[in-house]
Amino acid sequence: MTPSLRLERRIIIIAIAFVLVLFGLAALAINMFHVGLPTCLTDIKPFQKGELITHSPDHYEVHYVARMWEFDPEEVVVPAGSTVDVYLSTTDVTHGVILLGTNLNLMAVPGVVNYARVKFDRPRDYQLLCHEYCGTGHERMAAKLRVVDPATFKPNEPKAPVQQPTDPGYRLLEAKDCLTCHSIDGSESIGPTLKGIYGRKTKLANGATIVADDVYLRESIANPSAKVVNGFDDVMPKPELTEQEINALVEYLENLK
Ligand code: HEC
Ligand SMILES: [Cu+2]
Numbered sequence: 001m002t003p004s005l006r007l008e009r010r011i012i013i014i015a016i017a018f019v020l021v022l023f024g025l026a027a028l029a030i031n032m033f034h035v036g037l038p039t040c041l042t043d044i045k046p047f048q049k050g051e052l053i054t055h056s057p058d059h060y061e062v063h064y065v066a067r068m069w070e071f072d073p074e075e076v077v078v079p080a081g082s083t084v085d086v087y088l089s090t091t092d093v094t095h096g097v098i099l100l101g102t103n104l105n106l107m108a109v110p111g112v113v114n115y116a117r118v119k120f121d122r123p124r125d126y127q128l129l130c131h132e133y134c135g136t137g138h139e140r141m142a143a144k145l146r147v148v149d150p151a152t153f154k155p156n157e158p159k160a161p162v163q164q165p166t167d168p169g170y171r172l173l174e175a176k177d178c179l180t181c182h183s184i185d186g187s188e189s190i191g192p193t194l195k196g197i198y199g200r201k202t203k204l205a206n207g208a209t210i211v212a213d214d215v216y217l218r219e220s221i222a223n224p225s226a227k228v229v230n231g232f233d234d235v236m237p238k239p240e241l242t243e244q245e246i247n248a249l250v251e252y253l254e255n256l257k
Contacts, residue, residue, distance in 0.1 A: 068141075081121065090109065097131070128142060207230075224238060
């Protein structure tokens, strides 16, 4: 073996030994000193979802969750004169968050919850924007913070439950699996939402437009393929219902505003 080859081999051995020592030190740090990667706080409540918490009529707390490419909550309304504590976290990559027209400017860093306090004196609409490039949807990433006149401010009431679980009509919808394809709160599903169906103008697949009255509701339930709503597939199964059950369902739907 030539001297230069011997030298090369020695260098390789030293390099490998160096890497092994580094791995050994890392293992030592983890096992003896319990050094770990930072835990992601977004996995821990209350920072999984965005929310507005009311502490008092002029003190609020907002948990903003940034993710590609939106903020949760999308819109927050507080009355003028309030102090807002903003907590910010991200569920994916790093985002930058600026509330235009204020000095709120925070980074949303994975695993970290950042905080700032803002006071709003006058009614005004503010834009919350992402100013750290975070992917193709970056420019769309925005949310609204509206500061309104305290006289017109309506506290965020918890959403009134749309369903009355004790209502026999609702129980039937549930028991007959209607709710797997239909919502009663207006949201989209496999079938049209049943919210506000009574009196609704509906375009049918055959081009005709009908107004949903008793007769139509009864027919849609008892014989789903007779009239198919435009834009939906004729997939609703013919349900096994007694005359009484159909009546209860129709009556329930008539009152589902
Ligand atoms: C497998 C999914 C599915 C199930 C289960 C289902 N539906 Fe439907 N339903 C649909 C679809 C899709 C439409 C729209 C196409 C059509 O008109 O047939 C529809 C249409 C309707 C309509 C007319 C809607 C409109 O906008 O005019 C009513 C009323 C209705 N369903 C009631 C019910 C009731 C009550 C049940 C339970 C007994 C039920 N559905 C179960 C899928 C379903
Ligand atoms: Cu972003």
